[in-house]
Amino acid sequence: MAWFNRAEKKGVTTPTELKREAPDGLWYKCAECKTVILTKAHQDNAYTCPTCNYHEKIGSKEYFELLFDNNEFTELDATLTSADPLEFTDTKPYPDRVKASIKKTGLNDAVRSGYGKVNGAYLVVACMDFSFIGGSMGSVVGEKIARAIDFARLHQIPFMMISKSGGARMMEAGYSLMQMAKTSAKLALLAEAKVPYISLLTDPTTGGVTASYAMLGDFNIAEPKSLIGFAGPRVIRETIGKDLPDGFQSAEFVLEHGFLDFIVDRKELKDKVADLLSMITKHLTVQGI
């Protein structure tokens, strides 16, 4: 099969001598099919593989850049950082984990929020970063999402949530759990105000995030092949004592079982979101911006 694969990838593979000469970071290698392309070309393809359409895991920086016109947006509550209300220590103190994560990722916590125009119409977006302690939901994540929803409601701007999370942040225990309640309360108010909410579930979305805001969209949509579930596959495997079938808890599986409105290719995300919103926001007038 090797020769066939190589032939199929023609046009995107690169001569070896070029690769050697290129500085680090100039080339992207697909984790699924190992196709190598220029990082820039990969980026221009919405961080998806031109060969197998693998959707690379990306963060808030990339999603904002993909969604907002000219990457212009105003960030909300950017300075919020985690406190340590429980003085939690497992194998190391929680504040040390937070500090290390801030240093490693350049982010303040596992979600960023902002508003800007998407194909000319305002949208409030909150987007999770998996790189920050597994995209876990603590007080900062809950609070920033809550405030972003409030912002959307007060300014009559649709809200979009991009989820990517392993679930709760254990180091905030009870506080972490109550973020599910807080964000859902705000979504109840948003729904009452008839401001649309699009929930985009990306790879992976599990645990408390799935059991709160991620599943509460007027539209629940997902990227192809994302892992979406309440319990993680390992826990389910241990509970039932057997292996899970292929594709279990994939976005396609969740769609088939009726919990997603549609699956969206990332390259079409912006236009599809904008088109959808344009048809359901005629009753809204943006306030105070």
Add this chain to the structure above:
Amino acid sequence: MLLEFEKPIVELESRIAEMKATAAERGLDLADSIKAIEDNLVKLKKDTYSRLTRWQRVQLSRHPDRPYTLDYIQTISSKFIELYGDRNVKDDKAMVGGIGEINGEPVMFIGHQKGRNTKQRQYRNFGMANPEGYRKALRLMKMAEKFNLPIVTLIDTPGAFPGMEAEERGQGEAIARNIRDMFMLKVPVICIVIGEGASGGALGIAIGDKVMMLEYTWYSVISPESCSSILWRSWDFKQQAAEALKLTAKDMEKFGLIDEIIKEPLGGAHIDPLSMAKKLKKVIHDTIIELKAQSADERIEKRIEKFSAMGVVNE
């Protein structure tokens, strides 16, 4: 069954019983000696239960003799009629509900249900509800709203069931919907953790105007065992995990994550289930009166405000 720290207490109790029997049998006057041991017993009990570690409290919350949801409902309410099914897939035996009266006032009861012996435990799926359980609960809540009945939920679950069918039928969606919709219920909602309050499985019926915990219960985002396995990569650190999670009623009240603690009989609800049930009945009755004094809009607004204020961040 006895927990480790219950053993010395039960030993003293049986010694007192023996001495009393001997005294009666032989016509001896052992009153002074018995009194002395009884004083010791009181001291030992107070000592033991005032110094319980968090892990010991978790053990008490799971005590196999502890009263469960239906035990309480059947004791504190009259005319109770159980209602089954989610009108969609099936009836979930791990989640029960129905209408009963407390002091002549009709109430909608909903709660997780555990089983007492091996067979019942399986029948009740160890108190782990599937999506249909949460949907059944929501159906009953909307019914309560329609007929203007206050809602009382009793929480006692090691977690929502992590099975294949639960995923196929949208466990996450079911819990999420309950959480959101409970905020908008127009009737008073009282939520009481009577045993284990594990994570989303607990929260799915725990959004209320008053959220309370019995004294020897726990409520957190994860069980100490699972926390140990994830953070310490071993099942052996459950005691440490319980301490770190600060998951007791006292902790949760201190953090402002619950409204009230309901005291249990010394030694736990299982020592004197009847007096526990009576206390619960009074608390529920009084709380319903208190909540009924407010308008529906007021209650909803306060409910939302309360949960919205939960969390600690550095600005």
